[in-house]
Amino acid sequence: xxxxxxxxxxxxxxxxxxxxxxxxxxxxxxxxxxxxxxxxxxxxxxxxxxxxxxxxxxxxxxxxxxxxxxxxxxxxxxxxxxxxxxxxxxxxxxxxxxxxxxxxxxxxxxxxxxxxxxxxxxxxxxxxxxxxxxxxxxxxxxxxxxxxxxxxxxxxxxxxxxxxxxxxxxxxxxxxxxxxxxxxxxxxxxxxxxxxxxxxxxxxxxxxxxxxxxxxxxxxxxxxxxxxxxxxxxxxxxxxxxxxxxxxxxxxxxxxxxxxxxxxxxxxxxxxxxxxxxxxxxxxxxxxxxxxxxxxxxxxxxxxxxxxxxxxxxxxxxxxxxxxx
Ligand code: PBG
Numbered sequence: 001x002x003x004x005x006x007x008x009x010x011x012x013x014x015x016x017x018x019x020x021x022x023x024x025x026x027x028x029x030x031x032x033x034x035x036x037x038x039x040x041x042x043x044x045x046x047x048x049x050x051x052x053x054x055x056x057x058x059x060x061x062x063x064x065x066x067x068x069x070x071x072x073x074x075x076x077x078x079x080x081x082x083x084x085x086x087x088x089x090x091x092x093x094x095x096x097x098x099x100x101x102x103x104x105x106x107x108x109x110x111x112x113x114x115x116x117x118x119x120x121x122x123x124x125x126x127x128x129x130x131x132x133x134x135x136x137x138x139x140x141x142x143x144x145x146x147x148x149x150x151x152x153x154x155x156x157x158x159x160x161x162x163x164x165x166x167x168x169x170x171x172x173x174x175x176x177x178x179x180x181x182x183x184x185x186x187x188x189x190x191x192x193x194x195x196x197x198x199x200x201x202x203x204x205x206x207x208x209x210x211x212x213x214x215x216x217x218x219x220x221x222x223x224x225x226x227x228x229x230x231x232x233x234x235x236x237x238x239x240x241x242x243x244x245x246x247x248x249x250x251x252x253x254x255x256x257x258x259x260x261x262x263x264x265x266x267x268x269x270x271x272x273x274x275x276x277x278x279x280x281x282x283x284x285x286x287x288x289x290x291x292x293x294x295x296x297x298x299x300x301x302x303x304x305x306x307x308x309x310x311x312x313x314x315x316x317x318x319x320x321x322x323x324x325x
Contacts, residue, residue: 024304028072031315037061037102038081049203049278053313058105065106071319075114079208082124089124093149100157107158117154119164128212130166143168148178155184165192167220173240188243194230195248197221200275230256249273254305261306270307277313
């Protein structure tokens, strides 16, 4: 009877050996925690499709940030829910906007927690699109000015990093130029470089109240079947001055994360988006999968594919699991 000379099972014999040969390890250092901030006091409203995530007023947001920091997570990314929406998303770039106030409150209490801001207009526009509408479509170049204004107002409020997620052409360059003109040379740009028009953003739109009122985002976000185009998008953002490039979503796009990591030498971020979170939560609730194991397995797969950092709604929960082990 054939007896194999090589027996890979030898190195899977027990947990100690498995730990010794493990190639990829997660750490709280890998995570960036997305948070939703709204107006008001003592507000903590659970997002029904994203159990464990909330729309919070600044008082509760700051408390939550303390927990994030205590868990060893280095950074949060903020999304704002404005009081009023209008055609041009004014609250997005107002110095009195909700995100601008939240940045100040967090930095005031926790100067060493890194605060990243999402730079986009969709949460602030009445029509829910990521820019200014002209003739039924999002007009690229007028939108650039507003995005640059938004990024600048975040930097002025004390943001450590800005992350444009709108997918307009030229926005990284426009933002870099504006930040530099005002002396914010040291504020890095994390560009949502390869962002696809994905069904997996569904729950986020409930969380951020940003569902487009007409049409969809397919004229600015990428078409899911394309990967060479993603490399072009990443290359453009790097030319324009991006410091970190992001692939979004993560799990259905692990091949894109892998290729970006191989082809470029900048840090790579991956956004484990709302739908990816909700699917695991829902299946676990039904008793169909082990939610904790599915969470850790998907996070490690994103890191194994090449992500240097992972934006994830699981950040706190996963950090707690890592503390136990
Ligand atoms: C804003 C933005 C979106 C997400 C991050 N920034 C929504 C969208 O493009 O529709 C999605 C995040 C998630 O699903 O977790 N443009």
